[in-house]
Amino acid sequence: MTTPAGTTELCELVLPAHANHHGALFAGQGLQWMAKAAFLAGRGLAQREVVMAAVTGVDFLAPVPVGRELRLRAWVGRVGRSSMTVCVAGTARAPGVAPEDALKAVFEMVAVDARGRPAAIDRSYLDKETA
Numbered sequence: 001m002t003t004p005a006g007t008t009e010l011c012e013l014v015l016p017a018h019a020n021h022h023g024a025l026f027a028g029q030g031l032q033w034m035a036k037a038a039f040l041a042g043r044g045l046a047q048r049e050v051v052m053a054a055v056t057g058v059d060f061l062a063p064v065p066v067g068r069e070l071r072l073r074a075w076v077g078r079v080g081r082s083s084m085t086v087c088v089a090g091t092a093r094a095p096g097v098a099p100e101d102a103l104k105a106v107f108e109m110v111a112v113d114a115r116g117r118p119a120a121i122d123r124s125y126l127d128k129e130t131a
Contacts, residue, residue: 003044005044005045005047005126006041006042006044006045006075006076006079006084006126007041007044007073007074007075007076008037008040008041008044008072008073008074008075009037009071009072009073009074010033010036010037010040010071010072010074011069011070011071011072012033012069012070012072013067013068013069013070014064014065014066014067014068014069014070015066016066018066019066022063023065023066024063024064024065024066025063025064025065025068025070025102027060030060030064030070030090030102030103031055031058031105033070033072033090034058034072034074034088034090034103034105034107035052035055035107037072037073037074037088038052038074038086038088038105038107038109039052039109040074041074041075041076041086041088042076042084042086042107042109042111045076045079045084045121045126046084046109046111046121046122047121047122048111048112048113048119048121049111049112050084050109050110050111050112051109051110051112051116052107052108052109052110053083053108053109053110054107054108055105055106055107055108056085056106056107056108057104057105057106058103058104058105058106059103059104059105060102060103061100061101061102061103061104062092062100062101062102063102064090064092064102064103065092067094068092068093068094068097069092069093069094070090070091070092070093070102070103071090071091071093071099072088072089072090073088073089073090073091074086074087074088075087079121079123079126080121081118081120081121082110082111082112082118082119082120082121083108083109083110083111083118084108084109084110084111084121085106085107085108085109086106086107086108086109087104087105087106087107088103088104088105088106088107089101089103089104090102090103090104
């Protein structure tokens with residue numbers, strides 16, 4: 001199965017070690033998983049290493065209880081010379097329970113060279129809709 005460049009989907013199971021004192025996903029853990037999804041989507045599109053430059057918005061829409069699957073979908077929404085905007089949305093799922101939008105965030109990622117300096121993104125292979 002192939003996914004388009006600049007998109008990624010991850011699934012994580014919320015375990016007790018990921019929970020806060022209310023038995024729901026700890027916000028810091030959710031942010032870490034969203035950052036990982038943003039990194040993978042950005043690196044997939046840039047075809048080189050990327051770093052996070054900013055988090056421009058995070059919303060925790062609903063608690064995600066222990067035992068739920070959190071499906072994270074990340075996609076690149078904007079491509080600049082070396083930077084890109086990556087959107088991430090998370091949906092909580094469990095058997096017999098309707099899926100629920102649980103979290104979302106927007107990340108600014110920058111493609112970098114081997115020295116960690118901003119590097120141009122090769123746009124020649126991108127779909128015209130993405131670029």
